[in-house]
Amino acid sequence: MQIKGIARETLDFVLEASKSMAPLEFAGLLQATDGVITEVLILPGTESSNKSAIIRLYMMPNVKSAGSVHSHPGPSRRPSRADLRLFSKTGNCHIIVGSPYDRKSWTCYDREGKVRELPVLDVDFEEDSII
Numbered sequence: 001m002q003i004k005g006i007a008r009e010t011l012d013f014v015l016e017a018s019k020s021m022a023p024l025e026f027a028g029l030l031q032a033t034d035g036v037i038t039e040v041l042i043l044p045g046t047e048s049s050n051k052s053a054i055i056r057l058y059m060m061p062n063v064k065s066a067g068s069v070h071s072h073p074g075p076s077r078r079p080s081r082a083d084l085r086l087f088s089k090t091g092n093c094h095i096i097v098g099s100p101y102d103r104k105s106w107t108c109y110d111r112e113g114k115v116r117e118l119p120v121l122d123v124d125f126e127e128d129s130i131i
Contacts, residue, residue, distance in 0.1 A: 003066055003093050005119035006037040018071035019101035025071050030093055032066040036121055067091035072098045077107040087111045
């Protein structure tokens with residue numbers, strides 16, 4: 001599925017969850033509807049620390065993931081080797097959020113770890129239509 005962007009409300013959820021978990025890392029999988037990321041799936045057994053977050057992919061229900069999201073406790077948003085391994089297993093949109101966890105402190109990567117553009121879209125969740 002071609003990803004067109006992320007819903008503003010979904011991005012705001014990611015930023016707030018990342019901020020509230022700090023200094024522990026927040027992690028989840030991104031779910032898309034009609035090419036727009038609208039949900040974050042938090043898998044049972046996900047472990048968070050101030051150095052990493054471990055997503056238990058074997059706990060993933062039988063659904064496709066658009067990618068992953070996780071936070072770093074500091075301002076760096078550069079993917080680690082472990083991040084790149086996860087990127088190769090789940091979708092093609094991977095968001096890393098760094099402090100201060102605002103709308104300017106996140107970056108999206110593709111499965112190879114290259115920065116990719118991910119537009120933030122206003123979505124009407126009641127009717128599932130993009131404004």
